[in-house]
Amino acid sequence: MDTTSIKNLFKLKTIPIEPKQEQLPKTEIDSADESLEENRKRSYHELGYRDSSRTSGNHSTLFICLDSVYSKFQNEEKEMVEKQKKLKESYVNEQKNREAEIKALTVSQETKEELLKKKNSEIESHQHTIDTLTGEILDLPRNPEKYNVKATRGASAKFVIGLILLIPITLYLGTFYISTSYSAFFKSFDAKSTVIQSVLDANAWIKAWNDGFIEAAFVTLIPFVFLGLGFLIHMFGENKTKANYVKLGLLFIITFIFDCILAYEIESKLYDLNRTFDSPPFNLTIAFTKIQFWGIIFAGFIVYIIWGLVFDFVMKEHREKDKIRSEQEIRQKKVISLSEKINALKKEIEEITANIGNSKELIIKTYGRIEELQNIIDGVIIPTKDYKSYASEYVQGWITFIGEKIAVSRTEKQTMIDSCIEVYNTNLETVGANSDNQNLVYLSSL
Template sequence: MDTTSIKNLFKLKSVPIEPEQETFPKNEDNLNNESLEENRKRTYHESGYRDSSRTSGNHSTLSICLDAVYSKFQNEEKEMVEKQKNLKESYVNEQKNRETEIKALTVSQETKEEQVKSKNTEVENHQHAIESLKAEILDLPRNPEKYNVKAARGASAKFWIGTIILIPITLYLATFYISTSYSAFFKNFDAKSTVIQSVLDAQAFSKAWNEGVIEGAFVTLIPFVFLGLGYLIHMFWENKTRANYIKLGLLFIVTFIFDSILAYEIESKLYELNKIFDSPPFDLKIAFTKIQFWGIIFAGFIVYIIWGLVFDFVMKEHREKDKIKNEQEIRQRKVEFFQEKINVLKKDIEEILANIGNTKELIIKTRGRIEELQNIIDGVIIPTKDYKLYASEYVQGWITFIGEKIAVSRTEKQTMIDDCIATYNTNLETVGANSDNQNLVYLSSL
């Protein structure tokens, strides 16, 4: 590249601008701005030319001079109040939006905190309800009337006492009816048998099964007949109606007759075993005069009545006990219901607290951004695109001097120019005005 080409490339033209013929006149403010910009370019171009002349176009000195140019440009931009205001307008608007966002986030945070407070209050109320219900569950058996439960106090204790009494009576009746039924219908008496041995045979169960399945099944199942009759007594007695009273009376009569048959059969066998030649035939009249006859009847019938009364008592106490148990179960279900609500509330509280944490974090970040924006607003915004324009004018002036005034070979001159251009590009990179980011704004306060 020759000196003339370099000059033509970098020299700032100062040819006066002639007005053009236009349909509409140019805006006077635009003309003034264009005139100021041209003057400013010329100033930077001339400064570059002058500084280059002082340093003989040294590229190392150019780096220092460009730093000074940047400082000068920064001070000039700072003095342009209206331009700075326009450049900062977007940051001011963003700051206002961020402040509005913080207000919204703060309201949201306060709302969530109120929700947490409300839900914590619900949790406490449910916990108090659970504690109260658990206390009622424990106190119900002792004081059912306190909770309007129509059940006898101590029903549970009475139930177990009655059950303990009922078990041995049941075993007694089973033993008695197995033995008496075997003796009455299947046993062969001998002269050596005593009255007790004739009525209560310790081996009646095994003997009956040894004699046959029918005999064994009969003596095994006959106690359940009397237990079933006792159960019916309880059922009829539970519903006190005239018909049930009649049925109850018939049950007692049937049981008494059956016990009388057993007693009659046993007493008949004993009479036949011990009668003499002139003894009359055994009949009811003779049976009624025998103590053993009445002993067998009352040993079974009276105990059977006692068993029925105890069984009725146990069932009534069980019903009373069930009333209390049902009330306890109702309260236990309420406890489980409240516990489920507490679990749901605690889960909701955890989610809300997590949201509050995120909101607080977002508020902190937004406030940080507001501070950054305030620093930008308080500082000086350097439009890098403009700086590149004026810096290029300065370097053009610098290189123009090299091309016009430095008396060296063409090769050396080209090397000097290349070094100056490299220094210029390095400066653009340093201040953030490189060609890849023409529209970025360099913030001097950051």
């Protein structure tokens, strides 16, 4: 078998694989470089031929010789400064990019840490404001003037006392006007009835219901007329204007006249009950001379005025109390709003803290990558793709000797060649130059 046929038999097939490392930029190789490359390949071919002649093409010895060839190739690559520089260029660029990335991450982290301090400061400020407002809410009823609130201290106590007085007076007016209105308009007097029994009938409301719905509704609702008049007195008294004073005067006159009508009707019935043939007809002149007439008026009208004054006092105290409550509610709403802001800030702080943690983790990983890149830059890059080419030349020289000089049968010669190829492939696997990773680089420390 001639040399050409052996070379064709051993010719390697290159499998194109997408490179995992950034490929170096291609440059034109001048004729001098081509000549140097050819000479280098020729030297490996001749070295293989020579070593094979010394060992009679023994494939076991080939394994040791290939280790020596790899060491030779490694030493040669170390001496090629410009080639090493080009091989390391992508790693240098990546290292610079990683360093720039760390600077950006560091700036971003510092910014986030400043923002975190600001958020925590805002929370402390809001919490301090909440504590202050809570203290003011508790202190407002005792010292309203301290907070420029125009309200009287102890308004709540006065309000309660006034309300306690207002309830029985209201019940009294209801009882009085139910009895007097029933006596004045619906009750029939008899000779056995006393003045008190005629005016205040304990069963007036029950009797009115027995007499009919109209009578019952009249005596039931008439007290609310007087209470409504008292409420209007309070409302008109809030605004100190001449028109309101006139309205107040008219309300008092109307109430007084209504009480006079009730007293007149009752007194008229009592007068008719005791009237003789010589008695003159009952009129206002006679009514004004009767003590019970004025007693009925003052028992209703004076108490009605007292009720109006107490009601006005209670409403004023309630207003004072409302001022304090209003200020408390304003502060309470601020507390709620600030609490919501604090919760929102806490969520933002959690997100910022998580981002800072991610940034720190990424910085650590980037520093690790920079260290790896520095190790690559400080070491020697052995291009296994190139080694495969030179090792192929060496083995071809080795096999050429077997084909030309070993005097054995063709079958034995082919067996030797196959064994050598197997050793060659094993060596490529050992140094990481197998066909699957032919575009990767093999690193070796200096």
